[in-house]
Structure formats: C-alpha cells, structure tokens
Amino acid sequence: MYQYEFIEDLEKTIKNEICDAAYYEKLAEQAPNAQTRQTILNIAKDEKRHEQLFSKVYMTLTGTKPSKPARVDPQVPNYRTALRERIIAEIDAYEHYKDYYLQSNRLFYRDIFFDIMHDEAEHAMRLQLLLTESKAE
Numbered sequence: 001m002y003q004y005e006f007i008e009d010l011e012k013t014i015k016n017e018i019c020d021a022a023y024y025e026k027l028a029e030q031a032p033n034a035q036t037r038q039t040i041l042n043i044a045k046d047e048k049r050h051e052q053l054f055s056k057v058y059m060t061l062t063g064t065k066p067s068k069p070a071r072v073d074p075q076v077p078n079y080r081t082a083l084r085e086r087i088i089a090e091i092d093a094y095e096h097y098k099d100y101y102l103q104s105n106r107l108f109y110r111d112i113f114f115d116i117m118h119d120e121a122e123h124a125m126r127l128q129l130l131l132t133e134s135k136a137e
Contacts (some may be wrong), residue, residue, distance in 0.1 A: 006061075013054055019069070025041065025046060027082050027086070040130075057109060099119055
C-alpha cells in the first residue's frame with residue numbers, strides 16, 4: 001500500500017473506531033445485566049484507545065491531526081442482532097489491522113498494530129460469548 005493510500009485508509013479507520021466506540025456505548029444500554037454491560041463498555045473503551053493510537057500514527061506520518069466526525073449517533077438494532085453484526089465487524093477489523101501489521105516495517109507501528117489487532121480478536125471472542133449466553137436467557 002502506498003503511503004498516500006495508507007493515510008486515506010488510516011483516516012477512515014480513525015473515524016470507524018470513533019463510531020465503533022459510540023456504537024458499543026449505545027449497545028451497552030441494552031445489556032441484560034451489569035456484568036454484560038461492563039464487558040461491552042470495556043470494548044468501547046478499547047475502541048477509544050484504538051482511535052487514539054491510530055491518531056498517533058497518523059500524526060507521526062503527516063504532522064497533522066486527523067479530522068474526526070463532529071457527532072456520532074449510531075443506530076443499534078436489537079441486542080442479539082447487534083452482537084452478531086459486531087462479531088463479524090470485529091473479525092473484519094482484525095483482518096484489516098493484520099494487513100497494517102504485515103505491511104509495516106517500523107517496530108513502533110508494528111507494536112501498535114499488533115496490540116489493536118489482538119484487541120479486535122478478543123472483542124470477537126467476548127461478543128461470541130455474550131451471544132451464546134443470551135441464548136440461554
């Protein structure tokens with residue numbers, strides 16, 4: 001991936017992480033119990049941290065701050081549908097960030113991409129567990 005294309009993709013990624021954090025905060029409102037709510041809010045917290053890390057990468061590459069959406073108001077479907085959709089989205093994000101990781105030749109970036117990639121895989125697993133638990137309720 002050429003640097004210009006990567007910068008454009010990175011801008012989209014930053015916006016996606018902001019939107020994902022807002023989505024999880026809204027999804028947490030539908031959680032069936034406090035423990036589940038906290039799990040979802042922890043994922044939202046991770047997504048905010050990802051946005052900050054990607055913004056740091058963006059700033060080191062461009063010398064400027066990335067543009068961010070002014071307001072994010074996600075539309076969240078019912079709880080189980082949202083969990084299914086987010087499992088797929090987290091797996092897709094893992095694959096996307098794996099590409100970032102594999103294409104990077106600087107240790108600073110590779111460490112960031114690996115950390116975020118790992119979080120996305122963990123999110124997919126936790127969401128799958130929540131979906132499985134929701135079937136039993």
